[in-house]
Amino acid sequence: MANGEKRIVIAGAGSIGCYVGGCLALAGRQVVLFARPRIEASLWQGGLRVSDLEGRDRLIEPAELAVTTDPAAALPGADVILVTVKSGATLEMAALIKAHARPDAVVVSLQNGVDNADRLRAALGPRTVLAGMVPFNVVQSADGELPLRVHRASDGKVMVEDGDARLAHLLDAEGLAVETHGAMKAVLWGKLLMNLNNALVALSGLPLATELADRRWRLILASQIDEALLAMKASGIEPARIAGLRPTLLPKVLRLPDWLFKLLARRMLAIDPEARSSMWDDLQRGRSTEIDDLQGAVLRLAEKAGTPAPTVQLIKALVRAAEAERLGSPDLVPEKIDQADFCHAHRASNARACPGRVSWPFWN
Numbered sequence: 001m002a003n004g005e006k007r008i009v010i011a012g013a014g015s016i017g018c019y020v021g022g023c024l025a026l027a028g029r030q031v032v033l034f035a036r037p038r039i040e041a042s043l044w045q046g047g048l049r050v051s052d053l054e055g056r057d058r059l060i061e062p063a064e065l066a067v068t069t070d071p072a073a074a075l076p077g078a079d080v081i082l083v084t085v086k087s088g089a090t091l092e093m094a095a096l097i098k099a100h101a102r103p104d105a106v107v108v109s110l111q112n113g114v115d116n117a118d119r120l121r122a123a124l125g126p127r128t129v130l131a132g133m134v135p136f137n138v139v140q141s142a143d144g145e146l147p148l149r150v151h152r153a154s155d156g157k158v159m160v161e162d163g164d165a166r167l168a169h170l171l172d173a174e175g176l177a178v179e180t181h182g183a184m185k186a187v188l189w190g191k192l193l194m195n196l197n198n199a200l201v202a203l204s205g206l207p208l209a210t211e212l213a214d215r216r217w218r219l220i221l222a223s224q225i226d227e228a229l230l231a232m233k234a235s236g237i238e239p240a241r242i243a244g245l246r247p248t249l250l251p252k253v254l255r256l257p258d259w260l261f262k263l264l265a266r267r268m269l270a271i272d273p274e275a276r277s278s279m280w281d282d283l284q285r286g287r288s289t290e291i292d293d294l295q296g297a298v299l300r301l302a303e304k305a306g307t308p309a310p311t312v313q314l315i316k317a318l319v320r321a322a323e324a325e326r327l328g329s330p331d332l333v334p335e336k337i338d339q340a341d342f343c344h345a346h347r348a349s350n351a352r353a354c355p356g357r358v359s360w361p362f363w364n
Contacts, residue, residue: 006170009034009078009101011093012085013067015140015278016110018043019150020082020158020176022050025065026058027173033067034074039148043067046146052175053155053272059147075100080170081107082132083120086278087293090116094123106167108132108160112195112278113293114188117161130161131184133191137208137275153208153275159187183240189232190240193247195294196224198277199315202289203322203337205280205329209271215258216334220311222251227309228298234305243268279319284328291319 006029010021013033025031025048033043044062051057068074075081078101085093090111097107097120107124109117110132117131135156141149157177160168161184172178181187200221201211211217229247232239239247244267253265262269282289295316302309314337322330 006079015138017084023176042148049149052152153272186240198279201277202279205331218254222254223311231302
């Protein structure tokens with residue numbers, strides 16, 4: 001079957017899903033966007049604008065899009081299903097796939113975290129499920145802005161688990177470089193190390209490039225990565241390289257003075273000035289974040305391995321507190337994020353654990 005004849009369903013067409021699906025549609029692939037009502041309404045009204053860091057800026061008119069909120073319309077004819085929902089919705093999407101999709105459809109997880117492909121496999125039984133990794137950041141336009149714009153604000157190749165050699169060719173398109181990899185668990189753990197920064201962007205409210213250029217924030221990220229690497233080493237997990245660096249070197253590079261970091265980490269800083277993190281977007285929209293599948297994954301591993309992870313625990317608690325407040329990013333300042341704040345954050349997310357009145361002296 002030719003590439004143009006295979007039906008690709010984007011299961012959860014948000015920022016990443018619309019960008020991936022948009023690039024594939026522009027390349028002539030047969031794409032169906034399975035989306036929530038807000039996204040569907042925006043796409044029907046104004047179409048989809050797909051732009052990227054390299055300067056591409058392309059529009060797909062509403063009449064050229066296939067978008068639906070109905071799983072019975074989206075999934076039955078799928079040859080390939082790209083799962084791009086947030087981690088918390090993985091099992092819900094798995095149930096829809098099991099109910100509506102053909103047994104021979106190939107399911108690919110293009111999600112954050114290290115466990116989503118395993119969850120899909122457990123829920124979908126004998127179906128083919130492949131792990132994937134999206135290295136780049138996608139920024140979505142503000143609510144109500146038409147056409148809906150998805151902008152890839154950093155670079156990198158999408159990795160998909162070895163399975164069908166034709167799959168990478170099917171998914172590879174202009175603006176969307178895709179290749180297969182034989183050790184996806186290592187890739188996912190490597191990606192998780194950098195994804196620990198998502199929470200810092202969300203808590204600071206800063207654009208990603210601005211936050212990473214500030215050593216004060218990088219020191220907090222470096223501490224989280226040290227704790228994650230310790231838990232991984234104790235568990236026999238060897239993460240893949242990140243941005244060309246051995247993972248063990250990453251905390252050292254992050255701790256460099258700003259001028260030297262900017263000189264040596266150009267690849268890491270090749271980010272559009274408007275890029276933030278999906279976790280920041282979740283806080284702004286009052287939604288639950290993926291903190292349980294990022295910092296939470298490290299904490300579960302550390303608990304099992306018996307290694308300490310106080311910084312990771314603190315950052316998770318602060319994000320949970322911000323979720324509970326539902327006021328968007330709390331705009332924290334790095335000097336105020338220390339262990340003394342843990343009780344304050346923990347009270348907001350679990351009042352029984354730390355009784356007393358909640359105060360927030362570290363809000364900017």
